[in-house]
Amino acid sequence: MFTAEIINNIQMDNVLVPTKTLIVGGQPTIEDLLLLDRIGVKHVVNLRGENEVNHFDEWNVLREMESDYHAIPLTNIHSFTKDAAERLDNILSFNKPTLIHCATGNRVGALITLHAFWCEGVSAQQALERGIQAGLTQLKPGISQLIGL
Template sequence: MLKSLDLPFEKRASDNMLTAGQPDAEQFRAAADAGVQHVINLRPIPEQGEDQTSMVEDLGMRYHHLPIASEHDLNPHTVAMLDGLLGEIGDKPTVFHCASGNRVGALLALRAAWHEGKSAEEALEIGRATGMTKLEPAVARLLQQGSPQQ
């Protein structure tokens, strides 16, 4: 089980996945030291300060970038990309972040409903538990529309 790393807005999505806001260089170093193998970043390039790709890969972790700029990026295609990525990663220790964890929780909520068959309420609860805040109304609207055609 991946131990807590005291990341900004840290939440536990599973035994080996922490969701969070933006880690700094020292926190990425601590994540690598704790055995994290994958970092998933949802922040678009214009939002990022440092080059996370080099920083993460130089520490021996795999870097994955799935930019989510706004609620418009919360769509079946993006959620399917995340589902595929999480399928590849499996149970390997992972840090999944955006700026505050809001987008992470939103995507995990949609994945729970659209790919794992959870009810809308169960999916919203997963989203809240993993960092979703301001995007909850948008996610709730999408969930009310039902499961998209895959």
């Protein structure tokens, strides 16, 4: 689904494909959302806070495209909760092509780590590895502490 040609045409930073139905990264452009919509991505999860600057109204763009918009604002380490991981679990349970993004992809990897640990029951080390594969970088120390590493 997410071919090299598709990935090379996406403008958002730090694009990664951790699973066959999941694409992650930084803030997408309108063109990115249109491209992903054309290949069947109908769920978009935005982890950015309400106060973060975006150059377009993502919710309205996705509504016009008849895609589902999900907001799970993660603004500091204290917002990385089991509830946030469970909200992501609910979205991923549809097993549909999904984009998860924040500004750079770091928060995406952090939430993927917590989702794997709290919702899928994988070991802390395996969860951390999944998170790194999904973009976890600067939040690694704080997320490691949350899962007991």
